[in-house]
Amino acid sequence: MNIPCILIPLIVGLICALLGYLLGKLLSKNNSDSSSLKNDLDACLQKSNQYSKTIADLEAELANAKKATFQSFATVPDAPKFLFDSELAASVFGKKIKENDLKIVEGIGPKIEELFHAAGIKTWQAMSESSVEKLQNVLDSGGERFSVHTPGTWARQAELAYQGKWQELKDWQDKLDGGKE
Known part of the structure; x- marks a missing residue:
């Protein structure tokens, strides 16, 4: 009877030693992985x-x-450097004109001017150097309400304003219908 009582603790001890050995191996493997990860980092x-x-x-x-x-x-x-002559512009249009006011272009109002300013087109020169496609893209970016406008003449109008050709601009605008030919 004494033999089974001694064997049970002995077997449990061997199982624990085996488990301890396996756990030690497993943990040492993880430590080497973490040092590898640290090196990679x-x-x-x-x-x-x-x-x-x-x-x-x-x-x-x-x-x-x-x-x-x-x-x-x-x-x-x-x-080319064109000087802005506000008096000449006012005499042709009958009202005070501010330099680089995009609203002088027929077809552009305050909201459309805001769109162009947000797109980086803030001067007559910048507008005159923009393609019709670029101007239309700016309008399209403002939503459906703005995409109905046609900027086909706007660059040329802005160029005339930039160059100070006020009478030519006014005469042409008189022929335009809302900025369209």
Whole structure:
């Protein structure tokens, strides 16, 4: 009778030792995985720092290039510069005209002017250099209410305003129907 009593604790002890051994192996395997992950993370952080430095260098280079380009354009002598004559414009239109007021273009009201300002078209020159497709895209971006307008003559009208050809603009607008030919 004493033999089974001794065997039971012995068998339980062997099973526990075996389980302890297996758990130890399993945990040591996880530790090596975590150290591998830590090494991978360190490598990623190092690359990230290198990329950040490269981006900062490229941004600085781009800023210098923009500055150099702006300076070269600023020194171009043959770029046309048109001076705004508010008195001449007022005498032709019979009302005070503000410089770069897009509402002088027939077919453009305050809400459409806001759309163009939001799109970065804030001057007569900018509008005159825009394609009809670009102007239509700006209108379409404002929704259905604006997409019904036709900007086919707006760039030319803006060009005449920019160049100070007030009488020519007024005569043409008299022939237009809501900014359309």
